[in-house]
Amino acid sequence: MTDRIHFIGVGGSGMSAVARLTAATGVDVSGSDARESAYFLALKDAGMDVRVGHDPALVDGASAVVISTAVRETNPELARARELGIPVLHRSVALANALAGQRLIAVAGSHGKTTTSALTAHLLHACGIDASYAVGARVLGIEGAVAGGYAGTAGIGVVEADESDGSFLRYDREVAILLNIEPDHLDHHGTVEALHAAFEEFASAAELVVACLDDPVVRAMGERLSAAGHRVVTYGKSKDADVRVTKTGVLVSGVAVPMTPALPGTHQRLNAAAAWAAAVHLGADPGEAADAVGTFGGTGRRYQLRGEVDGIRVIDDYAHHPTEVAALLAGAREAGTGHLVVLFQPALFSRTQLHAGAFAEALSIGDADVVVSAVHGDREDPIPGVDSHLIVDAAAMPEGSTIALVPALEDAAQEAARLAKPGDTVLTVGSGTVTQAADWILDALRMRADD
Structure with missing residues (x-):
């Protein structure tokens, strides 16, 4: 009888990628989820036995x-x-099994993992290297991809390595990319020191560490690793970086390499430098890879244009940490978006409790109307006294900008649509169900335009 592996929660962004790669090894795959999603439907379209609802009989x-x-x-x-007594595997174990024997680039950091992982895969493919990948969002532009998973033939793989539960330590990684390290997921790690130790363990097991000098924690970690004899390639805007990021590309050993990311923002230039350095190490042509940075189609929910109505653009983004939100808004300004209407849904009560003030600071921008919905708890139970009021009450909006708490997401979407005027850009922001609000806003704008 053919082995069958069953995936619970198969419609999630990360889980669907692992299911796809597992199926590519010849194993029979089944799965279930509470509801359909784009990832769920992609797996169904690919012929996998995925079902809505959790039925105990499905694991028999x-x-x-x-x-x-x-x-x-x-x-x-x-x-x-x-x-x-059926063996129960964490998805990271299943992914490590599916990619066993491949030369892996593992991308880790508090922010930017998804975009950098997807961009690295894109650069490899653009250079003729048919790399596998597992990314927590759909990678746009690679034929044959199902959701965030793709099984290539080159014996090379790219994985988005998740630090939230320590699972990033399970991959047999040749290249470890360290983007940045900030306090997050302390519900798992317990302390900042333990979080840092996990990242250092992740990096020290790789043959090559690609480290961002602009992040002070990563800089210090890279220096320790280098002193201990590990091979470290640094990147960043810092003058002492091996791959120095400029406004027009990168400088490597004094040689300018033009590179223009398709997505706006300084953080995207940093992500591009990391992806380029890793791809070149795995055999990508340096010039071709640099050119390919500008052809990257992006990923689902990373500055993704969802539609435009009556001169109002609606863009959806996964930013869910204060640093990510600040970088997103700065990138939107750099792209010349005009007046912003921001619908932000905080994700996780523990993160809101820890970072409410930082979220408020990130959202306190000029020429903007901000709508904050209720906290999306996801896997967490509520924490007494922790809700979106903590963010809204701490905000210090500049003159001419507003912030409002509208707890119900559908109501918040209607308010965002009401605030938007021709020429504005609406951003739906967060890692939870706020992505649905982009469609609701577009529907409301269409109805208004038809009146």
Whole structure:
């Protein structure tokens, strides 16, 4: 009988990529999720047996069951697997198994993992290297990709390495990219020191570390690793970086390499430098890879244009940490977006509790109307006293800008649409269900335009 591996929560961005790569190894794959998603439907279209609803019978006969950290022990399928003694694997273990034997680039950091992973895969493909990848969003522009997963033939892979639950330590990585390190996911790591130690363990196991000198924690870590004999290539705007980022490209050993990211913002230039350095190490032609930076189609939910109505553009972005939100808004300004209407949905009560003041500071921008919805708890239970009021009450909006709390997401979408005028840009921001609001806003704008 053919082995079958069952994925609980298969419609998630990360889980769907692992399911796709597992299926590519010849293993029979099944899966379930509470509801359909774009990732779920992509797997269904690819011929996989994925079903809506969690039914204990679905795990009967499976050789293994795959879960993410978000799957609770009370899930009926997981409970059934435990009862039957079926091996239960974290998705990172399943992914490591699916990519076993490949030369891996693992991308880690508090921010920018998805974009940098996708861009690295794009550069390799543009240079004729048919690399596999597992990225937490759809990678636009690579034929044959299903959601965020693609099984290539080059024996090279790119993985978005997640530090949130420590699973990034499970990959047999040849190249470790360190983008940045900030306090987050302390619900798992416990302390900042433990978080830093996990990142250092992640980097020290790689043959090559690509480290951003502009981040003080990564800089210090890179210096320690280099002193211990590890091979480290640095990048950043800093003058002492091996790959120095400029407004027009990068400088390497004094030689200018033109490079223009398709996405706006300084952080995108940094991401491009990291992706370029890693891709070149794996055999990409330096000039071709640099040219390909400008042809990157992006990923789902990373500064993704969802539509335009009556001169109002609606852009959706996954930014969910204060640094990411600040970088997103700065990049939007750099792109010349005009007046901004921002619909922000905080994600996780623990993150909101830790970073409410920083979120308020990031959102306190000029020439903008900001709407904040209720916290999307996702895998967490509510924390007493922690809600979106903490962000709104701490905001210090410049003259001419506004901020308002509208808890229900659908109501918040309607308010964002009401505030938007021709020439404005509306941003839906967050890692939760706020992505649905982009469609609601576009629908409201169309109805208004038809009146």
